Amino acid sequence: MILPTKHLATDRSLLYIGGELLELLARPRTVSSLWHALNENRKKREEMSVITYDWFILGLDFLYGLGVVTFTEGLLRRKEAHK
Amino acid sequence: MDAHTQAFYRLKFQNTFLRLKGNGFQELFGDIMSRRYPGDFVRTRPWGAHGDRKNDGYLRSERTLFQVYAPNEMSASETVKKIEADFAGALPHWKDFFAIWVFAHNAMDGLGPDVLQCLLDLGRRNSDISVRQWGYEALEECVLALRQQDLEAVLGYAPDARAVNNVRSADLIKVLETIAQTDVAAGSDIKPVSVDKINKNSLSDDSVHYIRMGQRKSSLVRGIFNSFTDPLRAERIVQSFRTKYMDLKLQGLTSDRMLSELIRFTGGYSEGKSGPVEAQRHEAAVAATLAFLFESCDIFEDPKTGEEV
Numbered sequence: 001m002i003l004p005t006k007h008l009a010t011d012r013s014l015l016y017i018g019g020e021l022l023e024l025l026a027r028p029r030t031v032s033s034l035w036h037a038l039n040e041n042r043k044k045r046e047e048m049s050v051i052t053y054d055w056f057i058l059g060l061d062f063l064y065g066l067g068v069v070t071f072t073e074g075l076l077r078r079k080e081a082h083k
Numbered sequence: 084m085d086a087h088t089q090a091f092y093r094l095k096f097q098n099t100f101l102r103l104k105g106n107g108f109q110e111l112f113g114d115i116m117s118r119r120y121p122g123d124f125v126r127t128r129p130w131g132a133h134g135d136r137k138n139d140g141y142l143r144s145e146r147t148l149f150q151v152y153a154p155n156e157m158s159a160s161e162t163v164k165k166i167e168a169d170f171a172g173a174l175p176h177w178k179d180f181f182a183i184w185v186f187a188h189n190a191m192d193g194l195g196p197d198v199l200q201c202l203l204d205l206g207r208r209n210s211d212i213s214v215r216q217w218g219y220e221a222l223e224e225c226v227l228a229l230r231q232q233d234l235e236a237v238l239g240y241a242p243d244a245r246a247v248n249n250v251r252s253a254d255l256i257k258v259l260e261t262i263a264q265t266d267v268a269a270g271s272d273i274k275p276v277s278v279d280k281i282n283k284n285s286l287s288d289d290s291v292h293y294i295r296m297g298q299r300k301s302s303l304v305r306g307i308f309n310s311f312t313d314p315l316r317a318e319r320i321v322q323s324f325r326t327k328y329m330d331l332k333l334q335g336l337t338s339d340r341m342l343s344e345l346i347r348f349t350g351g352y353s354e355g356k357s358g359p360v361e362a363q364r365h366e367a368a369v370a371a372t373l374a375f376l377f378e379s380c381d382i383f384e385d386p387k388t389g390e391e392v
Contacts, residue, residue: 001314001315006321006379007308007317007318007321007379008315008317009314012309012314049309049314050312051314052312052313
């Protein structure tokens, strides 16, 4: 489910969704705002698959597990890499 | 009858022949012969204390008496005993009416030497009676001589070109939902589809026809997979199919037989009570599903790179 497979399209894999979410977190967002932004982003491109809220949350779990996002004071933020 | 329909009936007959035993096989034999020789073939059935008097069917015009035998497992000694008992049991009742005695059986790969010897000895000891055996090939010949309406009565409705053209997403979704789903981890390598896969697997012309028929609509299946709200549902369906294939492979079945069993596993060869149009579309949807899964799954063998097939 993290990587695409023969029957799991690339844009439905958690890796792809994670990347998409990170892009959308160019600024801090609430969970609902991020969910809304993801749907708007996908609507703009016809070829993109629809994903459910459950799958969106799994995408967030994936990013959180990798340690690349934080959730504080009600906002999701990209964790900046240490220089 | 188009080539796809014929191929479907040959595949279905083979599957039915292999599946049915005992009374079920005898029923099939009677159905085929009654339609092949209407008004000429007479079915018999046990009648109270008299039983069937060792008569499982009589073809009047040929003065031929049939004895049908379709055990779960055919052992040489039991079969020889059966032949001798049935022939001896038929003589007192039917001797004046038959010149040919046929032992009709369900051994797909032919009879063993002991059984053949028994039949030959029987013929030698009864020179006025021709003793014969009918196996798969003889019965298939009768089936293929049936008119389409009789084939439909015996083996159900087959998809034709029009039914395949009329397959819609809703038909495919119904088929996909019948495939058992198991919880398995996702993950198969993304492999390109092998163009020569059909040729590599020694599939008969009938099987090839069946798959090529399904390929006309197999692309619809990909669209349905991508539309599932649960992204892993497609992988679960495919894995169930893959597991079934491996199970069949371990049984040492031929490629044709595996395909036939996979058709049944996918919901094909249905004997439901739906009308002809619905039944044909359902079989066409099964063929499309199977063609898609054949192209994209890790089932059957892929030719090696550069291999000439």
